Amino acid sequence: xxPSFAASLRRVPLFANLSLDQLDVLAQHVVARNYQQGAVVxxxxxxxxxxxxxxxxxxxxxxxxxxxxxQLLSIEREGSSLGEVSVFDRGPYSATAIALTPLTLLRLDxxxxxxxxxxxxxxxxxxxxxxxxxxxxxxxxxxxxxxxxVRGRLIAYLLELARExxxxxxxxxAENNEELAVRLGTVRELVSRNLGRLHGEGLIRxxxxxxxxxxxxxxxxxxxx
Amino acid sequence: xxPSFAASLRRVPLFANLSLDQLDVLAQHVVARNYQQGAVVxxxxxxxxxxxxxxxxxxxxxxxxxxxxxQLLSIEREGSSLGEVSVFDRGPYSATAIALTPLTLLRLDxxxxxxxxxxxxxxxxxxxxxxxxxxxxxxxxxxxxxxxxVRGRLIAYLLELARExxxxxxxxxAENNEELAVRLGTVRELVSRNLGRLHGEGLIRxxxxxxxxxxxxxxxxxxxx
DNA sequence: CTCCCACCGTGACAAAAGTCATCGCCGAAC
DNA sequence: GTTCGGCGATGACTTTTGTCACGGTGGGAG
Numbered sequence: 001x002x003p004s005f006a007a008s009l010r011r012v013p014l015f016a017n018l019s020l021d022q023l024d025v026l027a028q029h030v031v032a033r034n035y036q037q038g039a040v041v042x043x044x045x046x047x048x049x050x051x052x053x054x055x056x057x058x059x060x061x062x063x064x065x066x067x068x069x070x071q072l073l074s075i076e077r078e079g080s081s082l083g084e085v086s087v088f089d090r091g092p093y094s095a096t097a098i099a100l101t102p103l104t105l106l107r108l109d110x111x112x113x114x115x116x117x118x119x120x121x122x123x124x125x126x127x128x129x130x131x132x133x134x135x136x137x138x139x140x141x142x143x144x145x146x147x148x149x150v151r152g153r154l155i156a157y158l159l160e161l162a163r164e165x166x167x168x169x170x171x172x173x174a175e176n177n178e179e180l181a182v183r184l185g186t187v188r189e190l191v192s193r194n195l196g197r198l199h200g201e202g203l204i205r206x207x208x209x210x211x212x213x214x215x216x217x218x219x220x221x222x223x224x225x
Numbered sequence: 226x227x228p229s230f231a232a233s234l235r236r237v238p239l240f241a242n243l244s245l246d247q248l249d250v251l252a253q254h255v256v257a258r259n260y261q262q263g264a265v266v267x268x269x270x271x272x273x274x275x276x277x278x279x280x281x282x283x284x285x286x287x288x289x290x291x292x293x294x295x296q297l298l299s300i301e302r303e304g305s306s307l308g309e310v311s312v313f314d315r316g317p318y319s320a321t322a323i324a325l326t327p328l329t330l331l332r333l334d335x336x337x338x339x340x341x342x343x344x345x346x347x348x349x350x351x352x353x354x355x356x357x358x359x360x361x362x363x364x365x366x367x368x369x370x371x372x373x374x375v376r377g378r379l380i381a382y383l384l385e386l387a388r389e390x391x392x393x394x395x396x397x398x399a400e401n402n403e404e405l406a407v408r409l410g411t412v413r414e415l416v417s418r419n420l421g422r423l424h425g426e427g428l429i430r431x432x433x434x435x436x437x438x439x440x441x442x443x444x445x446x447x448x449x450x
Numbered sequence: 451c452t453c454c455c456a457c458c459g460t461g462a463c464a465a466a467a468g469t470c471a472t473c474g475c476c477g478a479a480c
Numbered sequence: 481g482t483t484c485g486g487c488g489a490t491g492a493c494t495t496t497t498g499t500c501a502c503g504g505t506g507g508g509a510g
Contacts, residue, residue, distance in 0.1 A: 063364060063367065063368045063371075065368070065371075065372040066449065067372070069371070069372060071367060071368065071371040071372070073364065073367065084353075084357070085357035085360055085361065088350065088353045088354055088357055089354060089357050089358070091361070094360070094361045094364050094365075095364060114350070117346065117349070117350065117353075118346045118347070118350065119346075121342065121343040121344075121346040121349055122343070124342070124346055124349035124350060124353065125313065125339070125342065125343065125349060127353050128309075128313045128342075128349065128352050128353055128356065129313055129314060131353065131356040131357065131360060132309070132310040132313055132314050132356065133314070134360055135310055135319070135356060135359055135360060135363065136310065136316070136319045138360065138363045138364065138367065139288060139298065139319050139320060139363065140319075141367055142288065142296060142298065142363065142366055142367055142370065143288045143290070143296065145367065145370040145371060145410075146288075146290075146294070146296040146370060146410035147290040147292070147294060147296070149465090149466065149467085150466080150467070151466085176486090176487065176488085177487075177488065177489095178487080185370075185371035186467075186468085187467085187468060187469085188487090188488085189467095189468075189469080189470095189488095189489085189490085190466090190467065190468070192487095192488060192489060192490080193489080193490080195488095196488095196489070196490085224291065374495090374496065374497090375496080375497075376496090401456085401457065401458085402457075402458065402459095403457080411497075411498085412497085412498060412499085413457090413458085414459085414460085414497095414498075414499080414500095415496090415497065415498075417457095417458060417459055417460080418459080418460080421459070421460090
């Protein structure tokens with residue numbers, strides 16, 4: 001017997017407006033699949049078509065260049081959905097998805113989901129909401145990439161991390177410099193140098209991968225120029 | 226008497242699935258407004274909420290930095306819609322819209338349109354389609370910005386223009402270097418220099434603003450490195 | 451015809467980004 | 481304890497990007 005995924009679907013924003021009964025029905029159409037950490041879930045250009053939902057774990061969504069350089073677009077966690085765009089325009093995936101942790105995805109047939117959206121416009125509106133959110137974030141990324149230096153993007157990211165933390169707390173960089181580089185759209189060395197420079201200037205303190213920001217405002221000011 | 230805008234609405238992809246009668250109904254709720262060339266339709270951060278439709282003319286959608294530099298996100302023409310994201314999440318506009326030509330926009334009340342999407346899920350699906358398209362384009366932009374030099378982006382743009390032309394034809398640059406810079410996310414001088422360099426290398430021929438590409442493949446190859 | 455003015459082109463720098471190679475350190479495996 | 485491998489730091493350069501300042505030009509307004 002396959003387990004019921006209704007409980008998992010309940011945590012999916014896309015399905016926020018559905019009743020438990022409705023979730024049960026959907027859950028019966030869902031197929032689970034596991035991925036090892038580092039596994040490629042799908043690649044840019046590949047044909048998509050189904051809706052994927054993160055049941056557990058995290059996925060990196062990124063774009064890859066021929067040179068091997070990568071740019072992180074987002075990280076999707078439990079409850080997030082992937083590949084909605086492909087579901088609706090039936091086009092290929094426009095990015096690559098790689099399991100950041102051990103990962104379980106639920107797959108829902110594309111045409112089934114499309115139909116479901118027609119039958120349940122609330123769900124369609126949620127899809128719109130999710131896409132809208134992505135669009136906003138992506139525009140932010142574009143802005144950072146065109147207007148800010150690597151330094152600026154790094155500072156912005158540190159400030160973002162700091163916002164999720166109690167003020168003054170030391171934050172652990174979960175990623176290594178290579179991953180940070182992918183996030184910021186640059187290369188390892190520049191991350192290293194810029195962290196070093198920020199440290200040298202006293203704007204951050206660092207020991208190992210633990211960062212403290214002695215003066216948030218000073219860092220913020222730095223961002224404006 | 227206000228004119229009927231049903232004919233105009235017919236050309237809007239969002240409403241592609243609606244009958245003429247339905248369009249007539251919608252048309253009655255629409256308010257037109259004119260803008261001079263160069264006029265700011267809305268600014269980033271401003272509160273939105275209504276759906277805007279390009280009745281005639283063109284709008285530039287762009288993001289602006291504090292320094293005055295700009296990055297073009299898209300150009301919307303007759304039949305395109307603006308501000309869908311704000312309609313559905315009721316957030317502020319995430320970009321600035323500026324009339325590129327004399328412009329007439331139709332405005333449709335946000336909550337009315339949201340309701341309409343619930344009543345007519347086909348319309349909601351079209352919204353999803355439009356947002357999906359934007360997302361794809363924007364990801365392409367992100368890729369260009371992170372992986373390509375100004376030169377590369379310029380070449381890519383020239384090739385894109387060339388694709389819309391009969392092969393071998395000379396293409397007119399409709400934009401001046403300043404506007405090209407905004408499109409490519411850089412500054413005027415770099416556009417000038419890079420065009421000059423491409424010319425010097427024989428990859429393009431230029432007289433005034435008329436560009437010919439003697440060897441498309443040569444230019445394409447150039448892009449890969 | 452002449453005078454502007456909007457645009458283009460460029461030289462000269464300064465700063466940032468990216469590449470390559472090398473060194474050192476820490477922690478896990480043996 | 482020793483070894484090895486992954487990761488971070490960094491020096492030395494090259495290339496690209498961006499800034500400032502000027503000089504030139506062509507086309508429209510008067």
